Amino acid sequence: MLPRGGRYDRGAIAFHWTTAALVLVNLFLGLFHESLLEGIRVIPTHKAIGATVLVLSLGRLGWRLTHRPPHFPENMKAAEKALAKAVHWLFYALLIALPLTGWMFTSNPARPRPVSWFGLFDLPLLPMTRDIAVTAHDVHEALGLLMAGLVVLHVAAALRHHFLLRDRVLARMLPWAARNG
């Protein structure tokens, strides 16, 4: 039997885990390209993955706005529900703002570096001034760090629900739990 409040539908689950995997890889490539990964050309892959995340996230947002998520467990405190909701919506905003600021600063007219989608085609450069592109660079780095911090919080919350509170919050986002439902 599935839970009070039901579970996420297959579309939401597919979008969630595809995006999560791509974002985790991109955070790793972005944060470590100048240290651990020095000497390996990872930025072209980072940019192509980021462009994929942008398209997927627009689709995901459309899905989210037309499909209801399950209710939170009844015993969750109002403040916890509000925090979870805030983090989820902040994720949606970051999933669009991060690739967009990346695309903006690589479109800097003083040093344009087009985004190649895995060598198959190039994205057009965005119309950009030098100043906006420089700001977009700083914003991209700050939002990247914010995203990394929120992912730690989000994963800790999911594990707390699963192992300490022992509710179905994590299970209802897992594909195999959905199949059994």
Ligand code: HEM
């Ligand atoms: C999910 C999407 C993305 C995430 C999570 C992400 C995250 C990050 C992070 C965390 C950094 C390291 C920032 C730092 O140095 O502290 C970074 C750097 C960078 N990102 Fe992204 N990014 C994404 C999409 C993109 C896109 C779409 C582009 C370009 C079209 C892009 C271009 C770059 C470049 C060129 C750097 C290196 C900047 C530098 O070292 O000066 N990113 N990104």
Ligand code: HEM
């Ligand atoms: C790394 C990037 C990740 C991003 C950007 C992300 C984003 C999101 C978003 C936006 C939602 C809200 C879905 C909605 O209601 O529309 C969500 C839900 C959820 N995520 Fe993630 N997630 C990530 C990784 C993970 C990981 C690694 C786990 C597990 C350890 C996880 C577990 C969950 C769970 C259990 C929910 C459902 C929460 C609930 O039922 O209220 N997520 N995630």
